[in-house]
Amino acid sequence: MLILYFAPGASSMAVHIALHEIGVPFERRPISFAKGEQHAPAFHALNPEGKVPTLVIDGQPLTEVAAILFYLAKRYPAAGLLPRDHIEGEAQAISWMSFAASTLHPARRGGVEQAMKVYAIADRKLAGKDWAIGAYSIADIHLFRLFWRLVNSMSFARGTFPNLSAHYDRMMKRPAVQKTIEIENAIGYELPE
Numbered sequence: 001m002l003i004l005y006f007a008p009g010a011s012s013m014a015v016h017i018a019l020h021e022i023g024v025p026f027e028r029r030p031i032s033f034a035k036g037e038q039h040a041p042a043f044h045a046l047n048p049e050g051k052v053p054t055l056v057i058d059g060q061p062l063t064e065v066a067a068i069l070f071y072l073a074k075r076y077p078a079a080g081l082l083p084r085d086h087i088e089g090e091a092q093a094i095s096w097m098s099f100a101a102s103t104l105h106p107a108r109r110g111g112v113e114q115a116m117k118v119y120a121i122a123d124r125k126l127a128g129k130d131w132a133i134g135a136y137s138i139a140d141i142h143l144f145r146l147f148w149r150l151v152n153s154m155s156f157a158r159g160t161f162p163n164l165s166a167h168y169d170r171m172m173k174r175p176a177v178q179k180t181i182e183i184e185n186a187i188g189y190e191l192p193e
Contacts, residue, residue, distance in 0.1 A: 002026035003056040005043065007033055008184035009152075011105070012053030014145040015068045016184065018138060020176035022072060022079040028183070034190045065145075066097040069138040081138045089133055096132045096139035099125075104146045112154065119150060119161055126163035130170060144171040 004019060004026055006012030010033075019026050031037045031052055038050040046061040047054040054061050055068045062068050073081035073093075083089030099122070107118035122143065126132065132139040147164050148171075158165060171177050 001056075001058065003029055005029045005031055005046065005052055005054040005056070006184075007031045007038070007052045007190065008187045009149070009189040010052050011065050011145065013148070013180060013184060014065050014141045015053040015055060015072070016180045017141050017145070017174075017176050018069055018072050018081065020179050021081060021141070021174075022076045024076060030187050032190060064101075065142060066094070066101055069097065069142060070094070073138045080136070081141075083133070083135065083137070089135075089137075092133040093137050093139040096125075097142045100139075100142045100146055104143075108150070108153070115150065115154065116156065116160070119147070119164065122147075123161040123163045126167055129163075130167075132167075140167070140171065144168065144177070 002019070002024065004012070004015060006016055006028065008030065016028075031043065037043065038052065043054075044050055046056065047063050049063065051063065053065060053068055054063050055071075056062075057071075062071060069081075070093075073079070077084055082093055103118055104122060107115040110118075131137065132143055143164075144167065147161075147168055151168065
């Protein structure tokens with residue numbers, strides 16, 4: 001049994017999307033940042049950092065977006081979220097997810113100028129591609145969630161990031177993305193500006 005602890009709109013959104021892409025049953029357990037539920041002792045027993053996402057797999061917690069996405073892609077290969085038997089493709093997906101986690105994710109904390117500079121790098125990396133590693137993968141899910149957050153928290157001209165914007169539009173057409181946004185929107189977003 002899979003149990004996803006998530007906060008609507010937070011980084012856990014990427015895992016939520018991947019679970020819908022895979023189509024396996026899972027239990028959702030939303031965490032309210034506003035109510036401080038990430039600090040509850042029961043949640044800290046699963047994830048001492050008090051962060052989402054946390055995916056409990058047969059009673060064992062797994063944390064960090066990239067690790068969970070990698071696990072899901074490898075555990076459910078029929079979903080096609082990683083290239084099969086292609087170590088270079090897997091490495092490219094991990095490279096993108098590492099870039100997302102270490103560079104894109106913290107960029108907003110550096111201010112608007114820093115965020116624009118970093119997302120311009122991501123935009124250039126996507127040039128000429130529909131998907132980050134050529135075929136749809138967990139890298140696209142991770143990238144989408146971060147750009148989704150930027151789009152919904154900062155004002156910038158639509159043409160500023162043409163490749164990221166085209167990627168965003170393709171992602172928004174995916175049923176798994178639509179379903180995740182519908183579910184998370186119904187719960188309500190409590191993200192800091």
